[in-house]
Amino acid sequence: MSKISNTNDILSVSAYAGDAKVLLAFDLKTEGSRKQLAGFTIEITPKGHPSYYLWNNLSFEVPSDHAQVAGEPPYSTANAPIHKFRWVHVPGLDHQGLNPPFGNYSYLVTPRYFDADQHMLPLDPAKSVTVTVPLVPFQKDGLKLGFTRGFVQSQAFVHHFGNSLPTRPKGGPLDYDTSQIAGTDPTGKSYSYEEQYRWLGFTARERIFEVLNAVRQTDGATIDVFAYDLNEPDVISALLDLGATGKARIVLDNADLHHDPSDPTPEDQFTEMFIAKAGADKILRGRFGRYSHDKVFVVYQNGNPRLVLGGSTNFSVTGVYVNANHVILIEDPDVAALYATVFDEVWTGKASKADFARSSYANQRYEFGTVDRVPKFDVTFSPHAQPFAAARLNEIVDRCEKEAQTKGNVFFAVMELSSKSPNPVYEALTRLHKNPELFSYGISDHPEGISFYPIGATTGVLVTGKPGTTILPPPFNQVPSVGAGHQVHHKFVVCGFGGTDPIVYCGSSNLALAGEQVNGDNLLCIRNDDVVTAFTIEALLLIDHFNFLDSMAKAPGGKGAQAMSMQPPADQRTAAAAAGWHLGTTDKWAAKYFDPTDLHFRDRVMFA
Secondary structure, three states: OOEEEEEOOOEEEEEEEOOOOEEEEEEEOOOHHHOOEEEEEEEEEEOOOOOEEOEOOOOOOOHHHOOOOOOOOOOEOOOOOEOOOEEEEOOOOOOOOOOOOOEEEEEEEEEEEEOOOOOEOOOOHHHOEEEEEEEOOOEEOOEEEEEOOOOOOOHHHHHHHOOOOOOOOOOOOOOOOOOOEEEEOOOOOEEEHHHHHHHHHHHHHHHHHHHHHHHHHOOOEEEEEEEOOEOOHHHHHHHHHHHHOOOEEEEEEOOHHHOOOOOOOHHHHHHHHHHHHHOHHHEEEEOOOOOEOOOEEEEEEOOEEEEEEEEOOOEOHHHHHOOEOEEEEEEOHHHHHHHHHHHHHHHHOOOOHHHHHHOHHHHOOEEEOOOOOOOEEEEEEEOOOHHHHHHHHHHHHHHHHHHHHOOOEEEEEEOEOOOOOOOHHHHHHHHHOOOOOOEEEEEEOEOOOOEOOOOOOOOOEEEEOOOOOOEOOOOOOOOOOOOOOOOEOOEEEEEOOOOOOOEEEEEOOOOOHHHHHHOEEEEEEEEOHHHHHHHHHHHHHHHHHHHHHHHHOEOOOOOOHHHHHOOOOOOHHHHHHHOOOOOOOOOHHHHHHHOOOOHHHHHHHHHO
8 A cells, every 4th residue: 555654762753655645643652652652743754845743732731831943833733743644744734825836745743742741752763763755746657636625615615715615607608717716715815716726626536637637738639418407607618618629529418417408408598609609419418217426537638548538527717616526637548448439339329228227338347557557457337237336336235334343444535415205325325333343433414323433433424525514613713614515525445554455436326326326427446556545534634524513514693603603713723722732741642543442443543
């Protein structure tokens, strides 16, 4: 897996490379090194750039009672060490601005200790461990990943852009100019739609426009597109340009939510615009049995299939900038040729559910990765007949059960976990957290129940990405509500992280039995340590965030509602101090990480 480790007599540090982010995990190796533990200080040095200390959100109540590094604020981890045994570093949150550099990053981790009077001692370099790891957008052979941030409900989003959801200009055209001003941040500085979109869309947005811009700029390049939601303004502009030059064909969903003759939807408006540019023979509106649910680009060079982009990300403002989503970009002629033939089957069959379900494409698993061009994976295309759909989904169920039997692990981020009809995957994922033999960590917009990450419990974690309320207590800024939309739009399940056969199921499929029989979708199973690690880190980020948000949010009008309704200061660290939130001055915070009857213990052992 993408893991780099280093150690000394008392401390071990492991770093896992993800997609433009790094997971750090720590362990203390001796009984003595675990006593009087004040936390961990983390100093970060991007190659060729100045070093900086990671910042905490809390500080000591009386910083002067503790050893302080001159020039660092009280909430720097140099002066206020973190109380966690793992941390995901995403550059640009507190340092380096909105465009942090990529490359090798060195992390100097130092355990900190209290003296007998509970005063933190100075940094001791003899106790430090350094790891250096590439912090870059993910690529493994011919496979690239991209993830949206998916954190509009976060303090980081509010800090950068205020507490309103990303939206579109009122009354503007479908392909509006994203360089225009979208709003002002909490300091009064204006920002454009493009700046906001670039931050929220993160590497998923980069991958999407990497493909579109390459087709626009390359002679002989063409593109076929499967689209479900379609209203992202720069995507629309690119597709209109490609249509005008004869470079694009599009299969676009026409289910009721995307087609209304009396009140044209964005997809209807785009269809009219595209026909005017490219002609009616270059776009097909279809829905299979329910939805044309793929989100796919197939790129050709001089008529030869070259690459494919897929995943869970709709080409829409919500899909790229509000939802938590992923894209997968595969540069391989054999993979691209398969997707190209599937596109042609749908195109000539006019998105007929019955015709496609009877075709060979719907009744076969296609395997790749026997050579070094791409990681090992397989893919299936729906809609399927019921027996094939059930068999495909039962693979996921069986693998989850195997993990439980071997005391393994399952991480997942799945949009839905509820269904009116029997659904093997939803039922399996819903009950996972009840099994103490399994390390399970999951999130869904609509779980049937929620299980937080309490101290002293060995059962797993299952949280919601759609907290019913988002009124937070001081010192936290209020965060936007996503309303009727989705926050977690992923559809991925990781099994066996760190084991001998790690896998991740991902793609556009909602992992629903009915959906696999009526929707146009693709479902991938990737067997590669590095890819699995990247998806695991994404799961950790989402679940940790919403575990906190779900547990902290309060209902309007409830106890303390008046205090919670007051807008806290823009500087949440100052607000934390004002609210009496401070770091403790004992080592009690660390006890759960060394208690074998606590899930935190398994967490530490697994990652560090």
